[in-house]
Amino acid sequence: MATSRLVIALTGASxxxxxxxxxxxxxxxxxxxxxxxxxxxxxxxxxxxxxxRDWVVDGCPSLKAxxxxxxxxxxxxxxxxxxxxxxxxxxxAGMVICPCSMGTLGRIAGGMSTNLIExxxxxxxxxxxxxxxxxxxxxxSLIHLENMARLVRAGATVxxxxxxxYHRPASVGDLLDxxxxxxxxxxxxxxxxxRPWGDDA
Numbered sequence: 001m002a003t004s005r006l007v008i009a010l011t012g013a014s015x016x017x018x019x020x021x022x023x024x025x026x027x028x029x030x031x032x033x034x035x036x037x038x039x040x041x042x043x044x045x046x047x048x049x050x051x052x053r054d055w056v057v058d059g060c061p062s063l064k065a066x067x068x069x070x071x072x073x074x075x076x077x078x079x080x081x082x083x084x085x086x087x088x089x090x091x092x093a094g095m096v097i098c099p100c101s102m103g104t105l106g107r108i109a110g111g112m113s114t115n116l117i118e119x120x121x122x123x124x125x126x127x128x129x130x131x132x133x134x135x136x137x138x139x140x141s142l143i144h145l146e147n148m149a150r151l152v153r154a155g156a157t158v159x160x161x162x163x164x165x166y167h168r169p170a171s172v173g174d175l176l177d178x179x180x181x182x183x184x185x186x187x188x189x190x191x192x193x194x195r196p197w198g199d200d201a
Contacts, residue, residue: 004093005032005074006187007085007124009117012040015099015136015161016048021176022098022183023066023073025193033073034085034092036117037061040101078115085120094130094187095120099161102137102144109147109154125154132186134179136161157186167194 006026010019026033037045042055053065059077063070076083084090097104097117104117113119124131133156137144148158159182163175177193184191 004091005034006093006189007034007036007095007120009036009038009095009097009120010041010045011038011097011099011101011104011117012044013099013101013136014044014048015134016041016045017172017176018134018136018161018179019098020049020066021173022096022180023068025177025180025184025191027068027072029189029191030072031189033068034083035061035066035068035073035075036078036120038078038104038115038117041099044099076116078117080116081119083116083120085123086116088123088127092124092129093189094132095124096132096134096183096187097121098132098134098183100133100135102135102147105133105135105151106143106147108133108156109150121156125151125156128155130187131156132183133158134161134183159183159186 008023037056045055054062055065056062061075063073063075085092107114107118108121111122113122121131133151152158161179163178167178169175181191181194
């Protein structure tokens with residue numbers, strides 16, 4: 001049976017490198033992905049990664065810029081309300097919003113779907129499918145915390161971009177990998193990125 005597609009969305013919070021690392025590992029694992037990128041996320045990519053790349057072409061994420069294979073990745077405009085992930089009848093493995101801005105998180109918590117990213121997240125919640133939100137904001141206001149608590153009660157996983165150090169990272173890449181492992185574990189997607197804690201094999 002074919003692997004269900006995973007929806008990956010990037011919004012306008014700092015931490016674009018986390019999303020790129022996640023996409024690279026999913027590509028290496030040949031896990032099919034549906035990709036959404038907000039205009040604010042494009043600005044972050046330009047600031048944090050490379051301002052010379054055309055991250056979005058005609059409203060869609062650029063596979064060339066993201067260095068992704070079109071065999072495993074489909075791209076969608078953020079305003080494409082007819083996209084498969086806008087409907088609960090389209091089966092998906094779940095959704096990750098990485099990084100997740102507090103604006104996006106707040107609108108999802110309030111049930112307000114103003115674009116395809118928020119609608120896809122709303123579908124995950126109503127269909128009881130995995131939804132992982134990766135905020136990087138700090139410090140957090142009471143409004144942020146209350147929105148997060150509301151989403152957790154609704155069934156989402158809030159997974160802050162807080163990499164650990166117990167695996168003795170030797171590079172920034174190791175820190176990125178640690179967070180990606182946490183995301184994949186939350187989704188139940190097998191991987192070979194890091195050994196589980198306590199596994200000395």
